[in-house]
Every structure is written in structure tokens, then in C-alpha cells.
Amino acid sequence: MQNTRLNNLLDAIATRLGQWFLNPWRRLSLLIISFLFGFFLGNAVSTTAGQRAELDIVVAGFLVVLTEVTSRIFYSQSFFTRRSLFVDSLNLLKVGFTYSLFLEAFKLGS
Known part of the structure; x- marks a missing residue:
């Protein structure tokens, strides 16, 4: 890419944001927010997909x-290598989403 002012600005922002998330507490807080957002997303998807009950199987297959x-992205890396923040937050988003769907299924089963 060309070395433009916009390109330099975006590179500087990405570098500073990456350095800001090197702090373990900030990283942990972002991962917790990702888990909670996945939980909210699972709750929202289960209520909106079941509203009309026409595309339940298609939505379930897509999910x-x-x-x-x-899971393939997260577990394809070696266990001992340090994963990027994006991959960790994506995995916790998935975990929160799956946990929320399990809780919704238990609520419907009882």
C-alpha cells in the first residue's frame, strides 16, 4: 500500500490499541465483555428465530x-502458542453464545 497520511494514522491507531490491550486486566475485561455479548447474542437469536418458526432449521444449521x-480457527493453533486477542475473544463469544442456547433449551424443556 501507499504510505499516505490516512494509512499512517490507521497503523498508529492499531499499534496503540494493540499495546493498550497488552495489559492483562484490560485483556481480561475485553474477554469478559466478549463472553457476555455472546450470551446476549444467543438470547436474542433464540427469541427472534423462534418467533415465526419458519426458518428454524436453516438458522440452526447456519449457527x-x-x-x-x-472452533476450527481456535483449535487449529498449537496449545502452547500465544493466541491473538481477536481469536480469544471470538472463542469466548462462541462459548457465551453456546451457553446461552443451552440455558434457553433448559428453560423450554421445563
């Missing part, structure tokens, strides 16, 4: 494919 792709 399974999405979670499997996320």
Missing part, C-alpha cells in the same frame, strides 16, 4: 456452521 468454523 452450527458458524460455531464449528470458530
Whole structure:
């Protein structure tokens, strides 16, 4: 890419943001927010997808494919290597989403 002012500004912002999230407490807080957002997303998807009950199977299939792709991305790396913040937050988003769907299924089963 060309070395423009906009390109330099975006690179500087990305570098500073990456350095800001190197702090363990900030990283942990972002991961907790990602988990809670996944929980909210699972709750919202289960209520809106079941509203009309026409595309339940298609939505369920799409969500399974999405979670499997996320798992493939997360678990394809070695266990001992340090994962990026994006991959960690994506995995916790998936975990919160799956946990929320399990809780919704338990609520409907009782």
C-alpha cells in the first residue's frame, strides 16, 4: 500500500490499541465483555428465530456452521502458542453464545 497520511494514522491507531490491550486486566475485561455479548447474542437469536418458526432449521444449521468454523480457527493453533486477542475473544463469544442456547433449551424443556 501507499504510505499516505490516512494509512499512517490507521497503523498508529492499531499499534496503540494493540499495546493498550497488552495489559492483562484490560485483556481480561475485553474477554469478559466478549463472553457476555455472546450470551446476549444467543438470547436474542433464540427469541427472534423462534418467533415465526419458519426458518428454524436453516438458522440452526447456519449457527452450527458458524460455531464449528470458530472452533476450527481456535483449535487449529498449537496449545502452547500465544493466541491473538481477536481469536480469544471470538472463542469466548462462541462459548457465551453456546451457553446461552443451552440455558434457553433448559428453560423450554421445563
